[in-house]
Amino acid sequence: MKKQKLITLKNFIFIVFIFFIAISFSIDYDLGENIGHHFKDYLLQMLIILPPIFILIGLFEVWVKKETIIKHLGEEAGFKSYVWVFILAAPMAGGLLPSFPIAYSLYRKGARLSVILVFLGAVGVGRIPMIFFESTFLGWKFSFIRIVASIPMVIIAGIALGKYLEKKQYKLPENQ
Amino acid sequence: MYFIYIITGISLLISFISSPQKTKKALKIGAKKIGKIAPTFLAILIVISIILSIVPNELIIQYLGKNNSYLGVFIASLIGSTTIIPGPISYPLAGILAKQGVSYSVIAAFTSSLMLVGVLTYPAEKKYFGKQFAILRNLLSFIIALLIAFVFSFIKIDLS
16 A cells, blocks of 8 residues: 555656656756756666666576576675676676666665675676776776775675674665 | 677577577566666766756866865765766766866866766665665765875876
8 A cells, every 4th residue: 555655646747847858848947957957868778778687687587597596696605706797896887876777676686785785886886887987087097096995995895784684684775 | 789699699699599489588688677777877967967067167166276176086086976978978077187287186076986986876786786785885986086185195206
């Protein structure tokens, strides 16, 4: 019941937003037009990135065996798991948002909490497309120092938070 | 960007040759999942586009350019945490800051928090991982951004 209401509220906000943009364009309201342009850019970016990611998630759920994920990313898998998720994160496009459903699916297939936390951290610090931009504009020395500094921090923080949450028997929401 | 399409295309093809039924099921799962999160993503996009329009890049440059101290690092982390700026825009922006003489620790705080912390993406993160996970992960990531900036404050060599 509550959930149904929330969805209607979101739809309502969306309709109001579209109206606002449409009116802004018809009366040449600068700020509104600007918001509209930004929205279009981001929406396009998401429309380009999300479909292939969700297709891959679907294929992953159907084809990859739970035992495989448990073996490499599960409770007993050890430190190698973190190397795997850094490799997985490296080619990621689109930042944090598209990486959430990927991390969620990994968890559902048996990856431990600290591994998906390190994965999210790796998306933040170790994506190759971003490193390319970074070193172009800030120099490769900057990138090198930042990467060397952030990789251990992300791993340590992920392990610590993962351990803490596991101790509290933390469970992720079902069925997303 | 093309990379992910190539990977997806090849994976789909191999999957389809191996089992059309399973592939159909995979596509159904993907569609269902995307449908579930779409309203949340859409809401986030609306908020991002409003914030980015109210706070233009010039304003960010102005703010970050003013403070080179610890306060500057903190402000830079706050700005990075509460905005979403895509890499093709944020790194040239950071390059401009560097040329203006803004310290590398301020710049590192800004770019790191931008990539690691997501206040605006919190609604989606909460939906997937729950409240506590999302809050603690973002808090820790904020601290990591500050620590990365701290590392840069020790580096005296010329980075450019």
